[in-house]
Amino acid sequence: MVDLRRPIAELAAQVASGKLTAVDLVQSALARIEETTSYHAILELNPEALARAEAIDGLIKAGESVGPLAGIPFIAKDNYLTFATHTTAASNILAPFKAPYQSVAIDRLEAAGAILVAKANLDAFAHGTSTENSDFGPTKNPVDPTRVPGGSSGGSAASVALGQAVFAVGSDTGGSIRQPAAFCGVVGLKPTYGLIPRTGVVAMASSADVLGPITNCAADATIVLDVMAGPDASDATTIERDKQGYLDATGSLTGLKFGLIKEYLGAGLNIEIKRHILELVEQLKSRGAEVHEVSVPAVELALAAYYILVPAEVSSNLARYDGVKYGHSSTKARDLDETYRLSREEGFGAEAKRRILIGTYVLSSGYYDAYYKRAQRVRTKLIEEFNQAFTQFDILIGSTTPGPAFPLGSKSNDPLALYLEDVMTVAVNLTGVPAISLPLGTVDGLPVGVQLIAPQRAERSLMATAVTVEAVIGDWRTRA
Amino acid sequence: MSKIGTTEVERIAKLARLGLSADETAQMAVELGRIVEFVTQLAAVDIEGVEPTDQVTGLVDVWREDVVKPSMDRTTLLANAPAQKDGFIVVKRVQNG
Numbered sequence: 001m002v003d004l005r006r007p008i009a010e011l012a013a014q015v016a017s018g019k020l021t022a023v024d025l026v027q028s029a030l031a032r033i034e035e036t037t038s039y040h041a042i043l044e045l046n047p048e049a050l051a052r053a054e055a056i057d058g059l060i061k062a063g064e065s066v067g068p069l070a071g072i073p074f075i076a077k078d079n080y081l082t083f084a085t086h087t088t089a090a091s092n093i094l095a096p097f098k099a100p101y102q103s104v105a106i107d108r109l110e111a112a113g114a115i116l117v118a119k120a121n122l123d124a125f126a127h128g129t130s131t132e133n134s135d136f137g138p139t140k141n142p143v144d145p146t147r148v149p150g151g152s153s154g155g156s157a158a159s160v161a162l163g164q165a166v167f168a169v170g171s172d173t174g175g176s177i178r179q180p181a182a183f184c185g186v187v188g189l190k191p192t193y194g195l196i197p198r199t200g201v202v203a204m205a206s207s208a209d210v211l212g213p214i215t216n217c218a219a220d221a222t223i224v225l226d227v228m229a230g231p232d233a234s235d236a237t238t239i240e241r242d243k244q245g246y247l248d249a250t251g252s253l254t255g256l257k258f259g260l261i262k263e264y265l266g267a268g269l270n271i272e273i274k275r276h277i278l279e280l281v282e283q284l285k286s287r288g289a290e291v292h293e294v295s296v297p298a299v300e301l302a303l304a305a306y307y308i309l310v311p312a313e314v315s316s317n318l319a320r321y322d323g324v325k326y327g328h329s330s331t332k333a334r335d336l337d338e339t340y341r342l343s344r345e346e347g348f349g350a351e352a353k354r355r356i357l358i359g360t361y362v363l364s365s366g367y368y369d370a371y372y373k374r375a376q377r378v379r380t381k382l383i384e385e386f387n388q389a390f391t392q393f394d395i396l397i398g399s400t401t402p403g404p405a406f407p408l409g410s411k412s413n414d415p416l417a418l419y420l421e422d423v424m425t426v427a428v429n430l431t432g433v434p435a436i437s438l439p440l441g442t443v444d445g446l447p448v449g450v451q452l453i454a455p456q457r458a459e460r461s462l463m464a465t466a467v468t469v470e471a472v473i474g475d476w477r478t479r480a
Numbered sequence: 481m482s483k484i485g486t487t488e489v490e491r492i493a494k495l496a497r498l499g500l501s502a503d504e505t506a507q508m509a510v511e512l513g514r515i516v517e518f519v520t521q522l523a524a525v526d527i528e529g530v531e532p533t534d535q536v537t538g539l540v541d542v543w544r545e546d547v548v549k550p551s552m553d554r555t556t557l558l559a560n561a562p563a564q565k566d567g568f569i570v571v572k573r574v575q576n577g
Contacts, residue, residue, distance in 0.1 A: 100556045193536050207534060236542040237535075304519045315496060322497070324571055329562035336574045337497070345499030353498060357489065357508055358515055360496040374522050376532030381525070383533060415511050416518055432536030456537060 002028040005163045008072055008220045012113075015071035016060060022053035022071030022115060025166070029073035029117045033164045039140045041149075041158040042075070042118045048084045049073070049117045056113055069227060070113030075159045075168040077152075078119040079126055079202040080106055080211075089202045090134040091124040093321050093328045093347025103200025104232050105169065105211050112227045117165055121155030124349050125318065126176055126204045128152050129421035132412050133351040140408070142184055143446055147405040150180030150421075156214050157184040167224055168214045173204045174306055175400075175425025177212050178437035182400035182449025185439045185476065187466075188214045189221040192456045193432035194239040196225075197232035205313035206237075208306075208429040218438065218466035222246050225459065242460055251464030253287045253472070259294035259393030261453075264424050270403040272443040276479065277399055280440060280450060283472050294389050294396065298382040302427035305382070307419055308362050308375035309430070315359025318352060354415060379430050386431045390455045395465050399424055400437040400449035424451065434459050436466045441479030484513045 002024055004011075014020040026049050033042055056071050076082060079089040081099035088094045106116065123133035131139040131154025139154045141147040142161040149158040153170030157180035160168050170177045172190040181188025189212045196211040203209060213224035226246040231238035260281060265274055281291045323329035323343025330342035348356070362371035389396060402423055411417040428435040433456050437449040452469065454462035473479065489509045493500050500508065554567060563570035 097560060100552060100560065194539070207536070233544060237537075237539060239537055239539070301522060301525060304521050307515060308519050308522070319496075323562065324569060326560035326562075333572055335572045339572050340497040341499040344497060345501075348498070350504075353500070353504070354508065354511060354515075356496050356498055357492050357512055360492045361484070361488075361512065361516070362519075364492065364495060370523070371519065373532055374525075374527060375519075376534055377527040377530045378522055378525055380530050380533040381527065383536065416514055419515075419518075430536075 001031050003163055004028055004032065004073065004166045005216050007217060008069065008166055008223050011166060012068060012070060012072055016066065018060060022056040023050065025071050026050055026053040026073050026115055026117060029165050032162065033118060036162045036164060039142060039145065039158055039162060040137055041120055041139050041155040041162060041164060043078050043088065043090065043121050043136060043155070044085045044119045046082070046084045046116045046118060049115050052115045056115070067112035068223060069109065072114045072167070073117045073165045074109060074114050075118050075120050075156060075165040076106060076116055077122050077156045077168070077170045079122060079171060080169065081200040082106055082116060082119065084116070085119050087119070087202070089125050090122045090136055091347065091349065091352065092135045093343070095328060097327055099200070101200060104197040104234060105201065105228050108227055109169070118159070120153070120159050120168060123152035123154070123351065125202065125314070125352050126152040126171055126173060127314070127351045127355055129175070129179055129418050130411065131155060131180070132408065133349060135349045138408060141405045144405065147407050147446070148183065150183035150405060152176040153214065154180045157181050157186055157188065160184070160186045160214050160216060167220055169211060169224070170214050171201060171204070171209060171211050172429065173208045173310060174429050175422045177214060178400050178425050178435060178449070178451060179421060181214050181437045182439070183405040183447065185447030186214055186216060187218055187221050187439070188212070188437045189225060190428060190435050191225060191229065191459060192239065192434045194237045195241065195459070196228045197235040197238050199232060199234040203317040205310040206317065207313060208310060218436065218463060218470045221436065221466070222463040225463070239457065242457065244460065246459055246463055249460040249464040251461065251468050253284060253289040253468055256289045256395065256465065257393045258284060258289055258291040259389050259396045260291055261299065261396055261398040262293045262295045263297065263299045264398030268402045268423060269399055270443060273399050273403065273448050276441045276448060277450060280473065284469070287472060294393060296385045296389055298378065298385045299427045301378050302382055302430055303419065303423050305375040305378040306422070306426040306430060307358070308371045309379065311355040311359035312363050312372050313359070314355040315363065318356055321347065323347070351415070382427055383431045386433060394454070394461060396453040398451050400451040404443045404446035404448050428453055432456055434462050436462060438466060438470050438473065439476040440473060441476050447476065484509055484516055
């Protein structure tokens with residue numbers, strides 16, 4: 001069995017040269033998934049994974065050209081539509097659903113030779129910060145199974161940390177890639193809004209949703225980003241990829257200007273994480289970087305704006321689940337209106353219901369201006385403050401989360417406490433800028449992450465910086 | 481900014497075509513009240529003269545050619561429908577009684 005927690009470039013080169021086979025890697029992934037089922041990171045295996053691996057090995061033997069991810073096993077969050085498995089978004093209402101088409105992102109990964117081995121658990125419809133909102137039961141943190149893995153891409157982050165695949169893909173509307181990556185000790189990248197087409201991924205809040213990779217290192221995230229990024233006619237919000245691609249970007253810390261976000265160091269931040277961040281800042285300075293505090297006052301308002309805008313969009317996007325076209329349909333309904341009401345009552349979990357209700361409330365007549373419109377204007381303030389900060393700094397820096405992974409069940413009766421977990425990640429989504437979470441060290445043995453934030457479309461500089469900062473951090477497990 | 485009671489939850493749930501049990505309605509009234517109280521902090525923000533943002537990368541009016549392309553297979557799409565007949569989706573009667 002091959003340990004899959006190794007760099008993509010190394011594994012892909014070994015597959016391409018015949019030293020390892022795609023079948024070896026897929027069998028290793030399947031064996032590791034089997035060995036670690038108790039973490040409940042996985043909802044369903046791809047029954048076609050081995051056949052795809054054999055096909056790729058056949059191509060390599062025949063001397064055919066294969067893609068940069070040839071033979072690399074990966075796991076997709078179960079809100080990506082995939083042909084070979086169900087696509088449930090970890091919700092009962094989609095439990096019977098088999099996608100009639102596949103997401104563009106998965107098509108791109110498969111065209112590059114990557115092999116989907118399984119679908120990962122998530123908070124149902126990606127609503128959550130702990131994966132406890134999955135209608136199929138929570139995922140456990142790989143470092144401490146009594147704790148949450150974060151969310152909503154908790155299954156994806158846990159799967160990478162467990163070595164169930166070489167990388168995973170998730171979605172991030174308010175921190176759903178970065179926060180679980182921080183909790184599980186892996187890398188999570190949230191790209192610029194629109195850089196990766198979302199066609200074929202279950203929509204949560206369309207003005208903020210992005211897709212991205214969860215990996216063992218920053219270089220791997222760059223490789224996966226390079227495969228996934230770029231416009232597609234089926235998603236009108238997509239933007240052009242960088243003309244130079246993302247692979248060859250290199251960076252130096254000398255003269256690089258980091259802005260340490262003052263508000264993220266405030267009272268809400270775990271004191272040990274703060275110490276880790278400040279230690280890193282000193283290391284960056286000693287290697288020639290300039291680091292200064294920067295105030296972005298509107299980030300303190302971002303969470304309140306987020307929990308107006310996002311539920312509003314959620315209530316709209318979840319309107320399609322009506323018990324008529326696909327998904328769960330109530331057998332008790334006597335007329336069409338009851339089909340709608342009962343199918344949704346039976347099929348949606350508590351958090352989806354909560355968000356539908358908040359969203360409907362803030363959009364309803366008489367409240368729209370006071371909530372939704374006002375939140376959109378606060379969003380503008382936030383964007384202006386970020387733009388201002390980026391006139392002075394290349395990269396903004398802060399903790400990914402206020403604290404390390406919390407015990408399973410400790411916050412599940414308090415929706416607002418779970419919302420507050422996103423306090424340091426949502427501003428990035430509301431402004432559309434890219435950000436990456438890197439493992440920084442441990443607090444009481446639990447992984448914590450540092451977040452690097454760049455201007456829109458600056459993925460080349462973000463990824464180059466991430467690789468250098470990762471090297472400065474070194475082995476995060478030894479930074480207690 | 482009003483406090484949210486069970487009547488208000490029932491009103492919203494009706495708008496959202498979402499069935500709720502009596503217990504859920506009572507629970508949601510408490511939770512929604514707290515969430516709405518939290519987001520109401522925005523009422524104090526000075527937004528005079530600030531325009532709303534609904535699209536962050538500045539894209540406007542993305543056009544494509546109006547050409548006929550193959551669409552998805554009807555049988556494949558209908559395979560997920562809870563009930564179907566003769567190539568159509570079957571629904572319950574629209575009016576009761």
